[in-house]
Amino acid sequence: MKLINALQDEHVLIDQVLGSFRTYVGGLIDGTAEPEDGRRFAAFFTEFAGHFHHDREERVFFDALVKDAELPGDRGPVYAVLHEHAEMAGWLGEMVPLLEQGPLSEDDAVRLRGLATRYSHALWRHIDAENSVLYPEGVERLLRSGIRELPDRPMSEAEAAAREDGAALLVRYPPVEDAALTRGDGCFMCRAYGDTCDGLEAEWWTELEWEEFFIR
Incomplete structure (x- = not known):
């Protein structure tokens, strides 16, 4: 599906910019990074990763999984x-004021470093879970339901x-x-496993899929 291919391509950029963001936060605290670039990182994660990427996942892909694939x-x-x-x-909302305010106090620097680490760890693992489980398994179930393509939209000026x-x-x-x-693939590597999700098999598999599994 073209939308899923686009979302996966966007994951590559988001993954890389997360690593760049961690470099930036370290430099900002050490005084070697440009404070003004904090606004640009904040805009990337807010506008591109949030308003563009996550919005299309939620409004199009996830909506189709629930309505069309009946998951x-x-x-x-x-x-x-x-x-x-x-x-x-x-977490991003907590970081944005710190990224936009200019010079950081010692307390704000500690807080920003902690938030940046938590945010990047979560988003990296989130990307891995979507790439290895949600995207391929979701597409398979949409295909079974006769859905071969999903709509997409262009970026706004701010997102671009x-x-x-x-x-x-x-x-x-x-x-x-x-x-x-x-980092790694599969349900067992997902932050949500055992908390808000019991894994693909327990949550999505049909009786037929379980029967086929035990027959193998």
């Missing part, structure tokens, strides 16, 4: 991902500008990987 929206993968979207938006800024920031602040974070 539950009040529990399981869809509910878990929506919960994470809201949770991460809350935020995307361009994100790409430029990658050059200025080379992305880093966080060695403290273990």
Whole structure:
């Protein structure tokens, strides 16, 4: 599906800009990064990752999973991902004033570093879960329901500008990987597993799928 391909491509950029953002936060606290770039990072995650990327996931893809594939929206993968979207938006909302205010106090610097680490860890693992489970499994179930394509929309001017800024920031602040974070594919690596979701099989599998599984 073209929409899913586009969302996966966007994940690549968001993943990279997260690493760049971590470089920036370290530099901002050390006094080696441009304070004005904080607004550009805030705009990227708000406008591009949030208003463009997450909006299309929620309003188009997730909506189709619930309405067309008749999958539950009040529990399981869809509910878990929506919960994470809201949770991460809350953390971003806490960071934006710190990124836009200019010089940081010692307390604000500690708070920003903690929020940036929490946000990046969550979003990296979120991307992995969507790429490895929700996207492929969701597409398979939409195809079974006769849905072969989903609608998409172009970026607004603000979203496009935020995307361009994100790409430029990658050059200025080379992305880093966080060695403290273990990343991987599958339900067991998802933050939501065992909390807001019991895994794909428990939440989505039909009786026929379970029967086929035990016959193998």
